[in-house]
Amino acid sequence: MADSRPTPAASPTARAGIALGALGRSLGGPAFEAITAPPIARAGAALATHAARLWGRVLGGEERREGELHVITGLPQWAFGRGGTTVGATYLTRASDSPDVLEHEDVHRQQWERYGLWFIPMYFAAGAEGTKNRFEIEAGLEKGGYLPKDGSARRERRRSTGSEAVRAGERR
Numbered sequence: 001m002a003d004s005r006p007t008p009a010a011s012p013t014a015r016a017g018i019a020l021g022a023l024g025r026s027l028g029g030p031a032f033e034a035i036t037a038p039p040i041a042r043a044g045a046a047l048a049t050h051a052a053r054l055w056g057r058v059l060g061g062e063e064r065r066e067g068e069l070h071v072i073t074g075l076p077q078w079a080f081g082r083g084g085t086t087v088g089a090t091y092l093t094r095a096s097d098s099p100d101v102l103e104h105e106d107v108h109r110q111q112w113e114r115y116g117l118w119f120i121p122m123y124f125a126a127g128a129e130g131t132k133n134r135f136e137i138e139a140g141l142e143k144g145g146y147l148p149k150d151g152s153a154r155r156e157r158r159r160s161t162g163s164e165a166v167r168a169g170e171r172r
């Protein structure tokens, strides 16, 4: 019997256990769709947004709103990854807040909204190299500072200006 779907008679707890087991086997299956269901993903993203805003405020950053994004500038470099980090709908940075960068970070905000807290392992699983990470590609490599912009000189390419979606301090 290859079909591992829970039977309708299974208790909610059993269903949850089976769903988690299935998740381990297949990140693309129905179990994954269940845990990234919009209400759950939104709750996770909201939690991340609040935690990051608190973090930014504690560190004395200056907060402003850009569309749906909470932008917190003036933070110390160690407080976020690369040029800046989007956590939920909060973007943390020292001073990397050009319109292009904010457009890029807003795509990460939408990724958080789509996947909730699962976005964290998903982002790291997608690869540490920004230019090959599918979430960075979706957000736009040029706007995120991973690639030189069209027509601009190579001197503008600086790894440190790349921004990313989740904290990368652990990697350093």
Ligand SMILES: [Zn+2]
Pocket: 104, 105, 108, 135, 136, 139, 144, 163, 164, 165
């Ligand atoms: Zn990015």
